[in-house]
Amino acid sequence: MVSHYDLSRTFEIKGRDFSKAGYVSINIKEILRELGIDPVIVRRVAIASYEAEMNVVMYASKGEMALKLNPKVIQITLEDEGPGIENIDMAMQEGYTTATDEIREMGFGAGMGLPNIKKNADVFELKSTVGKGTSYNIVIYLNSKGNV
Amino acid sequence: MTLKEAIERLGLHVLTSEEVGDAKVTGGYTCDLLSNVMANCKTGNLWITMQTHQNVLAVAKLKDLAGIIFVNSRQPDEETIQKANEEHVTVLNTDESAFSISGQLYQLLKEP
Numbered sequence: 202m203v204s205h206y207d208l209s210r211t212f213e214i215k216g217r218d219f220s221k222a223g224y225v226s227i228n229i230k231e232i233l234r235e236l237g238i239d240p241v242i243v244r245r246v247a248i249a250s251y252e253a254e255m256n257v258v259m260y261a262s263k264g265e266m267a268l269k270l271n272p273k274v275i276q277i278t279l280e281d282e283g284p285g286i287e288n289i290d291m292a293m294q295e296g297y298t299t300a301t302d303e304i305r306e307m308g309f310g311a312g313m314g315l316p317n318i319k320k321n322a323d324v325f326e327l328k329s330t331v332g333k334g335t336s337y338n339i340v341i342y343l344n345s346k347g348n349v
Numbered sequence: 350m351t352l353k354e355a356i357e358r359l360g361l362h363v364l365t366s367e368e369v370g371d372a373k374v375t376g377g378y379t380c381d382l383l384s385n386v387m388a389n390c391k392t393g394n395l396w397i398t399m400q401t402h403q404n405v406l407a408v409a410k411l412k413d414l415a416g417i418i419f420v421n422s423r424q425p426d427e428e429t430i431q432k433a434n435e436e437h438v439t440v441l442n443t444d445e446s447a448f449s450i451s452g453q454l455y456q457l458l459k460e461p
Contacts, residue, residue: 223407
């Protein structure tokens with residue numbers, strides 16, 4: 202248990218590499234757990250970071266995820282290089298997806314990823330440029346209950 | 350109900366090599382969509398699914414699941430089993446369908 206912490210880490214995510222998919226999020230979860238962060242908060246961060254990470258694996262060529270932590274806030278940011286999102290409003294709707302059949306057969310691409318991030322984050326900002334990439338800013342307050 | 354008891358009572362096959370501990374099974378969740386499992390499956394649940402590829406393991410780890418049950422005798426590939434062993438995720442299978450094993454687990458967990 203640590204009562205005071207200020208932490209900043211970055212992680213590389215490889216696009217289209219399903220064999221490593223999810224492990225950045227597992228890493229982040231372990232870091233938070235070791236710091237003694239409330240398990241409810243850790244679970245929310247894990248869901249949000251996993252969905253963001255999987256979006257890089259499914260759609261982008263690569264991404265960099267950053268975890269920043271202070272005694273009040275956990276922030277996850279992600280910048281990817283990829284096709285970008287044409288219509289963010291549509292992408293935020295539950296069930297909307299552009300995933301291929303192959304990805305969907307694996308149980309991914311059900312159109313729940315971005316809505317899951319939104320539900321678990323206190324702040325979720327998504328910016329995208331078609332043909333270049335997408336950036337995520339996810340903030341979870343350590344004293345919050347979320348929108349779940 | 351411990352995982353060990355659930356395995357015995359439901360006749361599940363243990364596919365991983367690590368000895369099954371006395372972790373508590375808190376419930377079950379039956380679904381093949383990974384995001385839905387991420388959103389709704391609870392800590393200590395047994396996850397019942399037909400998805401056998403290695404990406405199920407990250408979900409089980411992130412959600413601290415008691416284990417994963419592959420239905421209809423589905424067998425994951427060697428790589429998945431090996432990774433499950435490395436990651437200490439208990440992977441099981443059953444000859445039963447998702448419907449049937451879910452019902453049995455539900456009844457079992459209702460026992461006083």
